[in-house]
Amino acid sequence: MGPVNYPGNNNELIKISGLEVHFAARTGFISSLISKNSSLVRAVDGVDFNLRRGEILCLAGESGSGKTTTGKAILRLVEPTGGEVIFDGENVLQFNRSRLRKFRQDAQIIFQDPYESLNPRQTVFSTVAEPLEVNHLCSSMEEKEERVAEALKDAGLSNPGEIFIRYPHELSGGQRQRLAIASALVLKPDFIVADEPVSMLDLSIRAGILKLMVDLRDKKGICYLFITHDLSLAWLVSDRIAIMYLGKIVELGTADAVIKSPLHPYTRALVSVIPVPKKISLAGRTLLKGETPDPVNIPPGCRFHPRCPEAAERCRDEEPLYREVSPNHFGACHFI
Amino acid sequence: MRLLEVNNLTTYYKLKEGYVRACENISLNLDKGEALGLVGESASGKTTAALSLVKLLPENAHVMDGSIRLGGREISGATEEELRTIRWKEISIIFQGAMNALNPVRRVGDQIVEALRIHEKMSEKEACRRTAELFDKVEIDQERVREYPHEFSGGMRQRVMIAMAIACNPKVVIGDEPTTALDVMVQAQVLQLLEELRREWQMGMILITHDLSVVGETCDRVAVMYAGKIVEAGPTEKVFEQPAHPYTRALISAFPNIEGERYLASSIPGNPPNLLNPPSGCRFHERCQEVIAPCKTDDPASTELSSGHLASCHLLKRKVKL
Numbered sequence: 001m002g003p004v005n006y007p008g009n010n011n012e013l014i015k016i017s018g019l020e021v022h023f024a025a026r027t028g029f030i031s032s033l034i035s036k037n038s039s040l041v042r043a044v045d046g047v048d049f050n051l052r053r054g055e056i057l058c059l060a061g062e063s064g065s066g067k068t069t070t071g072k073a074i075l076r077l078v079e080p081t082g083g084e085v086i087f088d089g090e091n092v093l094q095f096n097r098s099r100l101r102k103f104r105q106d107a108q109i110i111f112q113d114p115y116e117s118l119n120p121r122q123t124v125f126s127t128v129a130e131p132l133e134v135n136h137l138c139s140s141m142e143e144k145e146e147r148v149a150e151a152l153k154d155a156g157l158s159n160p161g162e163i164f165i166r167y168p169h170e171l172s173g174g175q176r177q178r179l180a181i182a183s184a185l186v187l188k189p190d191f192i193v194a195d196e197p198v199s200m201l202d203l204s205i206r207a208g209i210l211k212l213m214v215d216l217r218d219k220k221g222i223c224y225l226f227i228t229h230d231l232s233l234a235w236l237v238s239d240r241i242a243i244m245y246l247g248k249i250v251e252l253g254t255a256d257a258v259i260k261s262p263l264h265p266y267t268r269a270l271v272s273v274i275p276v277p278k279k280i281s282l283a284g285r286t287l288l289k290g291e292t293p294d295p296v297n298i299p300p301g302c303r304f305h306p307r308c309p310e311a312a313e314r315c316r317d318e319e320p321l322y323r324e325v326s327p328n329h330f331g332a333c334h335f336i
Numbered sequence: 337m338r339l340l341e342v343n344n345l346t347t348y349y350k351l352k353e354g355y356v357r358a359c360e361n362i363s364l365n366l367d368k369g370e371a372l373g374l375v376g377e378s379a380s381g382k383t384t385a386a387l388s389l390v391k392l393l394p395e396n397a398h399v400m401d402g403s404i405r406l407g408g409r410e411i412s413g414a415t416e417e418e419l420r421t422i423r424w425k426e427i428s429i430i431f432q433g434a435m436n437a438l439n440p441v442r443r444v445g446d447q448i449v450e451a452l453r454i455h456e457k458m459s460e461k462e463a464c465r466r467t468a469e470l471f472d473k474v475e476i477d478q479e480r481v482r483e484y485p486h487e488f489s490g491g492m493r494q495r496v497m498i499a500m501a502i503a504c505n506p507k508v509v510i511g512d513e514p515t516t517a518l519d520v521m522v523q524a525q526v527l528q529l530l531e532e533l534r535r536e537w538q539m540g541m542i543l544i545t546h547d548l549s550v551v552g553e554t555c556d557r558v559a560v561m562y563a564g565k566i567v568e569a570g571p572t573e574k575v576f577e578q579p580a581h582p583y584t585r586a587l588i589s590a591f592p593n594i595e596g597e598r599y600l601a602s603s604i605p606g607n608p609p610n611l612l613n614p615p616s617g618c619r620f621h622e623r624c625q626e627v628i629a630p631c632k633t634d635d636p637a638s639t640e641l642s643s644g645h646l647a648s649c650h651l652l653k654r655k656v657k658l
Contacts (some may be wrong), residue, residue, distance in 0.1 A: 062520070063490075063519050172607045174607070202377040202546065203377065203546065203587060203590045204377060204587065204590055204604040205603050206603065207590050207601050207602060208603035211600050211602075211603075214600065231520070232592035232593070232594050233592055235594055235598065236592045236599075236600055256598075269521070270520065271594075273520050273521060274520070274594050275520070275547065275549025275550070276549060276552065276593055276595055277549055277552060277576060277588050277593055278552050278573075278577070279572045279576055280552055285524065287521070288521050291489050291491055291492075291521075
C-alpha cells in the first residue's frame with residue numbers, strides 16, 4: 001500500500017474552537033472547609049482545530065496532556081465547559097438529548113482496550129446489533145442480520161455468520177478490536193474518535209488494524225481523530241498531526257512537516273526520542289527533565305517553559321500565541 | 337567474565353487439559369556488564385524463561401529440564417533456602433507494573449529498608465542511609481523516602497523499583513518490561529538510568545520486552561523468542577541489520593520506522609499457536625511466508641551464521657549448503 005495521504009478536499013466536517021474542559025479538583029473535606037476557592041483541573045484549556053471529511057488527524061502527546069478528554073468532549077461524553085464544536089454546520093454543544101442521540105450515530109468512538117470495552121457476556125452478534133436496536137434502525141430480523149454481517153465483514157472479520165454466537169473471550173486481541181470497530185461501523189458514522197486503538201495489541205497484529213482503519217477511510221470517507229502517544233504511528237497513518245501539551249495544542253501540521261521539521265521545542269524533544277528498530281546510542285537525544293506537570297497548577301507564561309531546554313525570560317511571563325508559522329503549519333512558541 | 341549460563345531450560349505449566357509448553361530448550365548466556373534483550377510478543381514465553389531463572393514461578397509451573405549456572409555455580413537444583421541467598425543478592429528482578437509490585441500501604445523507603453535488613457543483615461540506621469543513597473542514584477529526591485507509592489508518578493515508581501532491584505548489589509538484574517506502561521519521554525529517562533547503572537556497576541542485565549526499539553537502545557545482544565523457543569540470537573546490530581529468521585524479519589518490518597519510507601507494513605497473518613498443543617516441526621510454519629516441506633515435520637536445528645549469530649530455520653541450512 002502506498003502513502004496514506006488522502007486526496008485533499010477541503011470539505012470541513014468538524015470545527016472546534018476554544019474547546020475547554022475544566023473539572024473541579026477534588027479536595028479533602030477538611031481542606032474544603034478551610035479554603036473557599038476550590039482548585040480547577042484544566043484538562044483541556046482552549047483547543048482549536050478542524051477536521052475534513054475523510055481525513056485522519058492525530059492528536060498526540062504524553063499522558064495527562066488532555067488528548068483523550070478532547071476526544072470525549074467532542075462527542076460530549078464529557079461535557080465541555082467552554083468553546084464550540086461545529087459538526088456539519090451545527091453546534092454540538094447546543095444539542096438537546098434527542099439530537100445528541102442522532103449525532104452519536106454519526107460520530108463514534110473506539111477505545112483502547114478491547115479486553116475491557118466489550119461486554120464479556122454479550123455475543124458478537126448482540127454486541128454489533130445493540131447500536132441498531134437502541135436506535136430502532138432495523139424493521140426486521142433479516143435486515144438486522146444483514147447489517148451486522150456487513151459491519152463485521154467491513155471490519156475484516158471473515159465468515160461473519162460463523163462468529164455470530166461467539167463471546168469476546170473466544171476471540172484474539174486483534175479480533176476483539178475488529179469487533180469493537182464493527183460495532184462502531186454498523187451505524188455508518190462519518191466520524192470516529194479512535195483512542196489508542198492499537199496500543200494494547202502486539203506489533204505483528206497492529207499493522208492489520210491500522211490498515212483496516214485507513215482502508216475504511218479510503219472506501220467510506222470516514223474521518224478519524226486518532227489519539228495516540230506514539231509519534232511513529234501518528235506519522236504512518238495520519239494526514240495531519242496535532243501535538244498537545246497540558247491541555248493545549250502546541251503544534252499542528254502535516255504528518256511529514258511535524259515529524260521531519262518540527263517547530264516547537266517540545267515536539268523536537270518528542271521526535272528525538274521516537275524509537276527506531278536499530279542499534280542506536282542514547283546520545284544525541286533531547287531528554288526532557290521530569291514529567292508533565294499537574295494540570296491544576298499550570299505554569300504561567302508558556303506552559304512548557306519549566307521543562308523547555310530553550311526557555312528564556314520572556315517565556316516565564318508571556319503566553320506564546322498559537323499562530324500559522326508557515327502555510328498549514330501552526331505552532332505556539334516565542335522563538336519560531 | 338561469564339556471569340550466567342543457561343542451557344536447555346524447559347518450563348511447562350500443568351493445566352487440566354495437559355501441559356502448556358511455555359518455554360522449551362532455552363539456552364543463553366550473559367557476561368559481566370553485558371545487556372541481553374529477550375524479545376517476543378505476548379505469550380512467547382519470555383517472562384516464564386526469566387522467572388524460571390530465579391524460580392519465582394506460579395505453583396503449577398514445572399521446570400522440566402535444563403541447567404542454570406550463575407557465576408560458575410549450578411543453581412537449577414537449589415533449595416528454597418539457597419535460593420533466598422541468591423535472589424536479590426545475586427539476581428534481582430525489576431517487575432512490570434510498579435503499582436502492583438509496591439506495597440500501597442507502606443512508605444516506599446521502608447520497603448527498601450526491609451529488603452536491605454533481611455538480605456544484607458544491616459542495622460536500621462545503616463539501611464536507612466543506604467536507601468537514601470539509592471534514591472540519589474535513581475535521581476529521586478531523598479526527602480521522598482517517607483512518601484507512599486500513590487504519591488509517586490509512574491516513572492518515579494519505576495525508579496523506586498530499580499532502586500530496590502539494585503539495593504543488594506546484584507550481579508545480574510532482570511528487567512521484565514520495565515518501561516512498558518510509561519510515556520516515551522519517561523521511558524527514555526528510565527532506559528538511560530538503567531544504562532548508566534549498568535556501566536557504572538558492571539551489572540549483567542537481561543531486558544525482557546516486546547519492544548524492539550528498547551533493545552536497540554540498550555542491549556549488546558538480543559534473543560528473539562517465538563512460541564516458547566528462541567528462534568534467533570546474536571549481536572543487536574547483526575540481528576537488526578541482517579535478520580535471518582523469517583519471524584525476526586517480519587517483526588522488524590512491522591516496526592514503524594520514521595527514518596524509512598512512510599508506508600504501513602503488512603502484519604504477520606494468523607495468531608501465535610496454542611502452546612498446549614504446539615504445531616509439529618517449526619512452530620512458526622503456520623504463519624511463515626517462506627514455508628517449505630521440512631518446516632511442517634522437522635524441528636529446525638540452530639545454525640551459526642557468523643560468530644555468535646544463531647538462527648533456527650530450515651531455509652538457512654539450505655542456503656549454507658548451497
